[in-house]
Amino acid sequence: QVQLVESGGGLVKPRGSLRLSCAASGFTFSDYYMSWFRQAPGKGLEWVSSINSNGATIYYGDSVKGRFTISRDNARNSLYLQMNSLRADDTAVYYCARDLQGGAWGQGTLVTVSS
Amino acid sequence: DIQMTQSPSSLSASVGDRVTITCQASQDISIYLNWFQQKVGKAPKLLIYDASNLETGVPSRFSGSGSGTDFTFTISSLQPEDIATYYCQQYDNFLPTFGQGTRLEIK
Numbered sequence: 001q002v003q004l005v006e007s008g009g010g011l012v013k014p015r016g017s018l019r020l021s022c023a024a025s026g027f028t029f030s031d032y033y034m035s036w037f038r039q040a041p042g043k044g045l046e047w048v049s050s051i052n053s054n055g056a057t058i059y060y061g062d063s064v065k066g067r068f069t070i071s072r073d074n075a076r077n078s079l080y081l082q083m084n085s086l087r088a089d090d091t092a093v094y095y096c097a098r099d100l101q102g103g104a105w106g107q108g109t110l111v112t113v114s115s
Numbered sequence: 116d117i118q119m120t121q122s123p124s125s126l127s128a129s130v131g132d133r134v135t136i137t138c139q140a141s142q143d144i145s146i147y148l149n150w151f152q153q154k155v156g157k158a159p160k161l162l163i164y165d166a167s168n169l170e171t172g173v174p175s176r177f178s179g180s181g182s183g184t185d186f187t188f189t190i191s192s193l194q195p196e197d198i199a200t201y202y203c204q205q206y207d208n209f210l211p212t213f214g215q216g217t218r219l220e221i222k
Contacts, residue, residue: 035211037159044202044213044214044215044216045151045153045159045202045204045213045216046213047210047211047212047213050209050211059209059210061210062116095158095159100206100209100211101149101161101164101204101206101211102149102151102159102161102204102211103161103164103170104161105158105159105160106158107157107158108158
């Protein structure tokens with residue numbers, strides 16, 4: 001079965017950096033778009049970024065463009081999100097998901113940006 | 116960006132009731148509309164894709180309809196395990212956006 005396991009979340013100071021990872025299994029990772037979504041505490045869902053199967057096509061939401069970088073390693077079945085210049089409003093649970101729209105999701109990892 | 120207007124924001128219904136949630140897109144999105152269920156403390160789960168297609172393993176009491184700008188999500192007979200927040204999502208332009216969510220409670 002499809003399994004997505006995020007890691008790398010934690011507490012970081014404003015203007016700091018963090019790198020999230022997502023380990024995928026149970027499907028042919030290199031065949032799929034992959035995405036990151038997030039959900040601020042008590043709020044709704046927000047799409048963050050997506051990357052196509054070979055990494056050549058990437059999309060970002062306006063709120064993270066220029067600060068976050070999505071990447072993937074098909075040999076390691078892994079997805080990454082490098083987050084720089086973090087702000088308090090980046091505080092959220094970050095979910096790794098299969099497909100552009102999120103056909104399957106991981107359990108999420110909490111990122112807290114606070115001084 | 117394509118804006119999604121979802122209503123109602125909250126809903127209380129009895130077990131066995133028919134429940135309907137609507138979602139309106141700010142522009143024509145064809146059938147590129149999904150419905151997700153999110154239970155408290157859990158990740159979202161895809162229920163309906165491409166407006167009306169039931170994801171594998173999802174009970175048949177869930178259904179979706181619509182195209183263009185107006186979409187409907189229906190639970191034909193509400194069950195206690197359906198307590199959750201439901202979100203619509205469009206993905207017409209490779210930039211997915213969600214409705215604000217509908218919190219469903221049991222009376």
